[in-house]
Amino acid sequence: MTILDGKRIAADIRRELKEQISRRRASAGDKQTIGNRCPKLGIVIVGHNPASETYVTNKMKACAEVGIEAERIAFEDTITQEQLLAEVQRLNNDPSFDGFIVQLPLPAHISEQTITAAIDYRKDVDGLTPENVGRAAKGLPCIISATPRGIRELLSRYHISTDGKHVVVVGRSNIVGKPMASLLMQKHETGNATVTLCHSHTTNLKQVCLTADILIVAVGHPGLITADMVAEGATVIDVGITRIEDPNSPKGYRLAGDVDFDNVAPKCAYITPVPGGVGPMTIVSLLQNTLQAYGHTL
Numbered sequence: 371m372t373i374l375d376g377k378r379i380a381a382d383i384r385r386e387l388k389e390q391i392s393r394r395r396a397s398a399g400d401k402q403t404i405g406n407r408c409p410k411l412g413i414v415i416v417g418h419n420p421a422s423e424t425y426v427t428n429k430m431k432a433c434a435e436v437g438i439e440a441e442r443i444a445f446e447d448t449i450t451q452e453q454l455l456a457e458v459q460r461l462n463n464d465p466s467f468d469g470f471i472v473q474l475p476l477p478a479h480i481s482e483q484t485i486t487a488a489i490d491y492r493k494d495v496d497g498l499t500p501e502n503v504g505r506a507a508k509g510l511p512c513i514i515s516a517t518p519r520g521i522r523e524l525l526s527r528y529h530i531s532t533d534g535k536h537v538v539v540v541g542r543s544n545i546v547g548k549p550m551a552s553l554l555m556q557k558h559e560t561g562n563a564t565v566t567l568c569h570s571h572t573t574n575l576k577q578v579c580l581t582a583d584i585l586i587v588a589v590g591h592p593g594l595i596t597a598d599m600v601a602e603g604a605t606v607i608d609v610g611i612t613r614i615e616d617p618n619s620p621k622g623y624r625l626a627g628d629v630d631f632d633n634v635a636p637k638c639a640y641i642t643p644v645p646g647g648v649g650p651m652t653i654v655s656l657l658q659n660t661l662q663a664y665g666h667t668l
């Protein structure tokens with residue numbers, strides 16, 4: 371059994387990105403080209419959700435490490451949907467931002483779908499706009515949603531092929547499950563999988579999971595996937611991150627995935643840990659997407 375070390379791979383990629391950015395800037399010299407300035411990412415955060423604050427801090431740190439300028443744009447949760455839409459328009463129109471994200475979740479009075487749909491898809495470095503999702507589904511050039519991109523990269527860096535494999539994705543969210551399934555079914559060397567998508571209304575989850583060569587779980591229920599649901603030799607990717615109160619931890623909580631790691635791991639060929647698996651890959655994908663937007667490839 372091999373543990374898929376997302377933390378190490380993400381650090382490798384950050385080093386590669388740092389070199390790429392500094393090479394690009396060095397070659398730009400004094401010319402009026404895009405490389406004349408750092409790539410710049412805007413991170414919009416609304417309210418004070420502790421998990422969101424942590425994610426934003428980690429994203430800012432990762433940007434600084436590779437040479438991407440990141441600006442945190444914070445609003446109180448009293449902001450109206452109209453005011454937030456106006457901010458999205460401002461960022462769409464400001465050429466100094468190559469890309470921006472609106473950290474989710476948003477307060478209940480703001481529609482995430484409406485806000486996401488207002489982002490210019492060329493600046494949508496979370497890959498969540500209808501344009502990017504549609505383009506990804508059609509196999510057109512696009513910005514791919516960060517977590518699926520990170521999982522694809524992790525599999526590819528460990529030379530785990532999805533070609534002809536049965537991949538079972540559990541969870542149908544717009545940010546992980548659906549785009550992951552869409553990506554893996556593409557006619558492409560990093561796709562070509564037979565994909566089954568399971569969700570809360572799936573009646574025979576255990577039987578379906580047992581047929582998976584690669585099992586990707588994004589639900590948010592710690593311990594949902596038990597050893598009797600996983601075939602010998604399968605690859606298991608655990609996307610779930612749930613905070614569990616833990617008075618013995620210095621932070622007062624620990625992070626749990628969706629997979630019963632201790633009992634499932636011995637059956638697997640490969641498995642991701644939580645934390646240190648998919649999480650760091652998601653952040654590094656945001657950096658890659660920002661660089662893609664900086665390069666104006668769309």
Ligand code: NAD
Pocket residue numbers: 517540541542543544545546547568569570571572575588589590591609610611612648649650652653
């Ligand atoms: P979500 O919270 O929006 O939805 C959960 C999904 O799980 C739904 O599609 C639902 O149909 C499905 N589901 C619920 N109960 C189920 C059951 N018993 N059997 C099968 N399916 C069931 O999903 P999300 O936003 O993708 O988040 C899922 C988890 O992934 C959360 O723990 C979240 O924190 C985590 N997450 C991690 C990363 C990362 O970078 N590691 C990124 C995004 C989300």
